[in-house]
Amino acid sequence: MMTELFEVIEPPVGALPARARLRSDAGVLSLDGTWQFFWSPTADTGKDPADPGTTWDTLPVPSHWQLHGYGSPAYTNVRFPFPVDPPYVPEANPTGEYRRIVRRPRDWRGGRVLLRFDGVDSWFQVWVNGEEVGRASGSRLTVEFDVTEQLTGGDDVLAVRVHQWSFGSYVEDQDQWWLSGIFRSVALLHRPEGGIDDLFVVAAGDGSLSVTAPVPVRWSLDATDIQPWSAEKPALYRLSVSTDAETVSLDIGFRTVSIDGDRLLLNGAPLVFRGVNRHDIDARTGRAVSRARMEHDVALMKKHNINAVRTSHYPPDPYFLSLCDRQGLYVIEECDIETHGFQLVGWRGNPSDDPAWADVYLDRMRRMVERDKNAPSVVMWSLGNEAGWGRNLAANAAWTKGRDSTRPIHYEADEEGVSVDVYSRMYPTYEKLEAIGQGLGPAPELPMIMCEYGHAMGNGPGGLADYEAIIDAYPRIAGGFIWEWADHGLLRDGSYRYGGDFGEPVHDGSFVIDGLIFPDRTPSPGLTELAAIKTPVRLSFDGDDLFIENRWSFTDTADVVFAAAGENLDVPVIPPLSSYRLTGVHSDVTATHDGRVLSRARRPPSVVAAVVRAGRSIPRPDRLGPFPLAGLTLDAWRAPTENDRFPGWDGEVSMEEQWRAAGLDRLVFSPGRGRYQPAGLDSGFEVDCRWSEAGGGIRLEVDIARLGEWQLPLPRLGIALALRTPDPGSVVFEWLGLGPGESYPDSRAGVWHGEHRMSVREAQTPYVVPQENGNRSEVTRMSLAVPSGKLEIAGDSPFDAAVRPWSTAALENARHADELVEGDVLWVHLAAGVTGLGSASCGPAVRPAARFQAARVRLAFVFTTLTS
Ligand code: GAL
Numbered sequence: 001m002m003t004e005l006f007e008v009i010e011p012p013v014g015a016l017p018a019r020a021r022l023r024s025d026a027g028v029l030s031l032d033g034t035w036q037f038f039w040s041p042t043a044d045t046g047k048d049p050a051d052p053g054t055t056w057d058t059l060p061v062p063s064h065w066q067l068h069g070y071g072s073p074a075y076t077n078v079r080f081p082f083p084v085d086p087p088y089v090p091e092a093n094p095t096g097e098y099r100r101i102v103r104r105p106r107d108w109r110g111g112r113v114l115l116r117f118d119g120v121d122s123w124f125q126v127w128v129n130g131e132e133v134g135r136a137s138g139s140r141l142t143v144e145f146d147v148t149e150q151l152t153g154g155d156d157v158l159a160v161r162v163h164q165w166s167f168g169s170y171v172e173d174q175d176q177w178w179l180s181g182i183f184r185s186v187a188l189l190h191r192p193e194g195g196i197d198d199l200f201v202v203a204a205g206d207g208s209l210s211v212t213a214p215v216p217v218r219w220s221l222d223a224t225d226i227q228p229w230s231a232e233k234p235a236l237y238r239l240s241v242s243t244d245a246e247t248v249s250l251d252i253g254f255r256t257v258s259i260d261g262d263r264l265l266l267n268g269a270p271l272v273f274r275g276v277n278r279h280d281i282d283a284r285t286g287r288a289v290s291r292a293r294m295e296h297d298v299a300l301m302k303k304h305n306i307n308a309v310r311t312s313h314y315p316p317d318p319y320f321l322s323l324c325d326r327q328g329l330y331v332i333e334e335c336d337i338e339t340h341g342f343q344l345v346g347w348r349g350n351p352s353d354d355p356a357w358a359d360v361y362l363d364r365m366r367r368m369v370e371r372d373k374n375a376p377s378v379v380m381w382s383l384g385n386e387a388g389w390g391r392n393l394a395a396n397a398a399w400t401k402g403r404d405s406t407r408p409i410h411y412e413a414d415e416e417g418v419s420v421d422v423y424s425r426m427y428p429t430y431e432k433l434e435a436i437g438q439g440l441g442p443a444p445e446l447p448m449i450m451c452e453y454g455h456a457m458g459n460g461p462g463g464l465a466d467y468e469a470i471i472d473a474y475p476r477i478a479g480g481f482i483w484e485w486a487d488h489g490l491l492r493d494g495s496y497r498y499g500g501d502f503g504e505p506v507h508d509g510s511f512v513i514d515g516l517i518f519p520d521r522t523p524s525p526g527l528t529e530l531a532a533i534k535t536p537v538r539l540s541f542d543g544d545d546l547f548i549e550n551r552w553s554f555t556d557t558a559d560v561v562f563a564a565a566g567e568n569l570d571v572p573v574i575p576p577l578s579s580y581r582l583t584g585v586h587s588d589v590t591a592t593h594d595g596r597v598l599s600r601a602r603r604p605p606s607v608v609a610a611v612v613r614a615g616r617s618i619p620r621p622d623r624l625g626p627f628p629l630a631g632l633t634l635d636a637w638r639a640p641t642e643n644d645r646f647p648g649w650d651g652e653v654s655m656e657e658q659w660r661a662a663g664l665d666r667l668v669f670s671p672g673r674g675r676y677q678p679a680g681l682d683s684g685f686e687v688d689c690r691w692s693e694a695g696g697g698i699r700l701e702v703d704i705a706r707l708g709e710w711q712l713p714l715p716r717l718g719i720a721l722a723l724r725t726p727d728p729g730s731v732v733f734e735w736l737g738l739g740p741g742e743s744y745p746d747s748r749a750g751v752w753h754g755e756h757r758m759s760v761r762e763a764q765t766p767y768v769v770p771q772e773n774g775n776r777s778e779v780t781r782m783s784l785a786v787p788s789g790k791l792e793i794a795g796d797s798p799f800d801a802a803v804r805p806w807s808t809a810a811l812e813n814a815r816h817a818d819e820l821v822e823g824d825v826l827w828v829h830l831a832a833g834v835t836g837l838g839s840a841s842c843g844p845a846v847r848p849a850a851r852f853q854a855a856r857v858r859l860a861f862v863f864t865t866l867t868s
Contacts (some may be wrong), residue, residue: 004043004137006123006166009356011363013133016144017112018370019198022248027190029110031158035056035182036099037450039070043093049159051132055100061313062119062288064179065096065315071164073286073490077175077508080341086349087167088242096181097159103126108190111245112148115158118317119184119287127159129427137294139335140280140314141367144189147284148573171351171360172787173341174313174385174513176279176287176488183288184317194245201374202241202406203229205256205267209239216243221252223816228267229253229376231307232536232554234328236376251325253376257407263440264408264447264478266330266379266653269553269576270337272471273330273479274534275308276301276516279491280316283491283519291319296521297485298323303596304523304531310451310481313385315340315368324377331377331480331763332410332451335368335396337361337384353390361392362623365400366581373404380422382451383411394419412451414758417443422478426452427843430466450480455842456526457514458642458771462746462837463847468533482530483629483842489768490517495818496768504542512839513768525741525765528750532599538593539601546585546601550574560598564589565693586844588752603779605753612794612862614701615693624698625784625865627723633828634687634704637664637717638772639812641837648840655713655835657848662712665812683708689719697864704832705856715772716800718831718859720808723791728826729761731786735801737779741765744775746836748848753778760803760826761782770814774802775834778860784826789867793830796860802829832857 036053038045059068066073072465073095074081082090104113115126121139125132128150135141150156159698164180175594191197200212207226211219219241227235236251239505255267266273278297280287294317301309311320311327312334314532324331330821342350351357365383372378381400383393397409397419408421417423423443428436428450436448454461471477489496489512496519499507516527538549546569550557553576562569565587590602596656623629638644640656647654661663663678667685670677677684688703725731738748742765756776765773776782778799783792804811805822807827814820836850 004165004797005125006043007168007583009087009090009108009360009744010358012134012136012138012143014145015136016146017140018367020200020374021371022196022199022250023475024246024248025247026195029188031100031102031186032186036063037065038097039065040097042091043095043163045095045097045161048099048130049132049161050157051099052101052157053097056099058756060096062183063181063182064183064286064288066282067286067490070094071097072502074502074504075507076376077511078173078177079342079344079506079508080173081178081506082165082168082169082348085340086170086351089165089169094160094164094180098162098182100158101155102151102158102188103155104188105190111192111195111675112146114144114189114191115147115188115747116142116189117182117184118186120160120162120182121170121180121295122164122172124160124162126693137166138336138364138367139168139172141364142371143367153461163278164584166655167281171337171339171357171387172588172717174338174669176237176281177490179286182847183286192245194242194243196241196246196248198370199248199250199374201252202678203252203254205254205378207254211239211241213241215243217243219295225450226254229255230266231328231330232552232556232726235775236325247541250374250375250593251322253325254375257379257406257606258325259447260408260444261439262447262476264422266553271379272332273308273481274306275310275330275481276306277312277452277481277484278309278316279312279484279486281486283489283496284430286490289317294320294323298327298329300517300521300523301329301485301715302366304325304527305534305536306409306530307331308481310334310382314425315578318371321372321375321377325375329377330379331375331382332382333368333372333378334382335365335384335386337364339388339588340386342388350388350390352393354386355391356678358395361396362399362737364858365396369403378407380408380410383409386413389413410449410451415442417446417687417725419778420446422446423448424451424670426450427455427649427839429844433467433477434469437470437477439476440488447478448476449478452483453480455483456482456484456524456838457511457841458767458769459773460641460643460747460837461526461839461843462744462850463839463844464529464533464747465749465849482516484515486515486521487519487768488515491519495816497816498768510769517767519768523745525750529747532749534850535599537593537598538590538862539584539591539599541603544584544586546576546582546589548582549579550576552576555868556851559593563592564588566752587806600752602753612694612697612699614699616692616837618691618698620689621698622690624721624723626786626789627725627791630723630825632725633669633720634667634685635716635718635720635831636667636676636685636714637808639770639808641771642840643847646840648838651840651845654840657716658712662710664715677707683710694862697862700861700863702859710858711759711853713835713853714789716821716829716831716834717852717854717857718799718829719744721828721830723826723828724824726824728824729759729822731760731784731803733758733760733763733782733784733803733827735776735779737798737801738777742774743777744834744836745848745852746838746847748777760805761836763803766817768817770811770817770820774804774826776801779854782865784828789865792864792866794862794864797857801832803827804829830859830861832859
């Protein structure tokens with residue numbers, strides 16, 4: 001038996017103490033670019049560190065080798081993809097040998113030269129000209145080595161050997177793809193003699209500033225009038241700090257995070273996180289995320305009223321934090337520690353409570369705190385995620401408090417609030433959250449946040465508005481962070497892939513596809529919903545009174561334009577955290593800020609029923625408008641959403657299972673009885689359809705009644721029409737109702753009543769895992785147009801509509817978007833109601849109010865042919 005170096009539990013060897021990230025006038029040489037590369041399926045590569053690898057393949061740095069044809073990505077959530085036997089790892093330990101020639105720049109006179117790595121997954125060793133410089137792990141943490149003695153001034157061979165698995169993998173069990181290699185930047189840094197290696201700047205909300213440096217320094221601040229920093233107004237000031245040898249600069253923001261009783265405050269005002277959890281992820285490059293991608297994401301967050309990010313579950317690239325500083329996002333920065341897989345073995349051997357791991361834990365915390373201690377956006381340190389509890393975490397909390405007294409400590413699994421300053425929960429039920437708001441349960445003296453809630457897997461989350469109401473009602477609750485910002489789908493062969501698509505023997509399927517934006521960064525309906533709910537200026541109607549709430553903590557409404565029916569409303573400036581009531585408002589209102597609509601208030605539409613009296617009865621027609629009618633059936637089924645597939649925290653049986661048990665997915669029609677029932681059961685539906693002439697059109701009346709006494713909520717209840725047409729995706733769909741996006745009973749804050757128009761293809765929401773989508777609610781009138789004509793459908797009462805270029809069965813059976821192909825039928829689903837979405841894939845099930853429970857419904861439509 002032999003222990004390999006990468007199985008020795010130790011902090012980096014030969015590395016320099018962690019220090020602040022500073023912008024400097026000292027030399028920096030990026031080593032990003034093309035490196036020589038050799039890949040081996042096991043740790044023993046047979047390669048000599050002195051070998052420049054001139055004849056090998058090449059690989060870009062930063063990148064992951066699995067995304068360049070070496071080995072494969074693998075996805076697990078909780079489970080380790082190797083036997084749990086810390087600190088040992090399997091023989092199959094894919095290993096990359098990296099080489100590159102480096103040359104110390106001529107003008108770097110005197111001083112030292114450092115080699116800096118910002119992210120290498122998971123363990124690596126470094127040599128220069130065959131001489132070992134050091135070794136390190138801590139995949140998402142910066143590490144620096146002093147290579148002054150090894151560099152000759154000529155061409156030197158830099159060798160890095162990276163192993164996929166190491167002891168470090170046991171504390172890096174985050175819910176994400178296992179991806180390896182040098183995935184963040186590498187650089188050589190010149191450190192002049194007498195330079196400024198480190199700085200700790202504390203800039204408080206009252207304008208006071210303290211600068212601590214290891215050497216005597218001079219500093220100057222580029223500011224006349226100091227404004228405090230907040231996510232709303234991210235005022236930054238350039239601080240320059242110099243010695244004779246070096247000048248460094250920092251963008252500092254003046255702010256104070258404090259806790260007053262059970263309230264979390266920023267600059268004395270309530271700090272409420274309207275946040276998301278963000279992983280490093282890009283569909284093409286994995287965790288090697290470009291600056292452009294980060295900039296785009298931050299802009300998208302700001303545009304959607306998000307004010308906070310938890311860097312789940314490790315420190316991000318430092319550039320991301322600089323964006324948060326500049327654009328204004330509050331950050332909970334989380335340490336690169338997660339040992340979740342130990343839970344599956346009863347937490348036996350959990351490193352969090354094993355003294356052998358104490359130094360490794362402390363080193364990880366230090367590397368995070370030291371690097372980012374000057375970032376104004378970082379308002380809280382998190383010890384890690386799902387690492388159980390133990391003395392090493394307690395020690396990290398204690399060290400951090402001693403080192404930085406300005407930021408509270410967060411860690412969700414410290415359930416009794418022993419070491420933390422805020423009490424944190426994941427995915428609480430509404431009832432539990434409400435109880436916490438009232439100060440019940442553990443640590444009632446602390447402010448509370450939801451570090452994760454609103455699981456955005458597939459179609460969902462539903463029920464965000466109800467969470468928001470509880471957050472608003474209880475000042476102890478300082479908001480929360482949706483799980484999560486982006487789907488982790490990896491692009492392969494034109495489609496987004498998830499767990500199991502790379503032949504992994506153990507995997508967790510599509511659990512990694514649970515973001516508010518799709519892998520291509522298109523906002524999902526969930527993000528639109530979130531933006532509406534998190535709006536800083538909330539509008540609502542109370543009869544003819546418009547109620548306006550300014551939810552900003554630091555900004556008044558001076559720059560907000562309130563308009564109704566094309567006219568600006570006369571609204572006084574509303575101070576932060578105040579509200580105003582405007583009487584006598586008779587039309588829809590928008591609040592606009594900087595050209596962006598912050599919110600809309602719609603007056604409930606007065607429903608004008610299409611009262612067309614039924615005329616002479618007729619048999620079922622062969623055509624409706626320009627479309628041959630190929631079929632009409634009862635419709636009481638939907639392609640299960642991923643939330644439908646789970647029971648949820650507060651349920652025992654998933655919606656899908658209950659629906660299948662009732663046979664809703666396999667109803668058969670008995671024409672003699674007008675009944676739709678499943679094999680083996682006597683329950684089902686009785687349906688009566690009557691066609692008649694109605695003015696220039698055709699009227700259909702449908703009466704649907706449940707057979708028997710069953711109470712189950714139904715996915716939907718109505719009819720489906722199959723209309724034959726050669727190119728169903730191109731049919732133009734117009735409707736009067738909620739839109740333009742999809743909506744469900746518990747997700748309809750981001751849509752509004754109006755006339756909407758798009759193609760059938762555009763009306764599909766491209767969830768990575770195909771599932772129910774595209775429902776439009778409160779529709780009173782719709783039309784479907786092809787070049788040869790147009791069919792108009794008007795309802796007697798508002799209905800739910802979905803139009804699709806494929807059947808529900810096809811939607812249900814497809815596992816990836818590219819498996820869905822348009823046929824020659826346009827499916828038109830018209831329902832009296834549908835069940836909501838909930839968040840049961842990880843959280844509560846659909847709330848009772850959002851379940852469609854009716855025992856009997858009557859629908860009536862008038863179909864009219866129009867010439868388009
Ligand atoms: C949480 C965990 C996240 C993610 C989520 C489910 O427990 O912290 O990393 O796994 O569940 O998607």
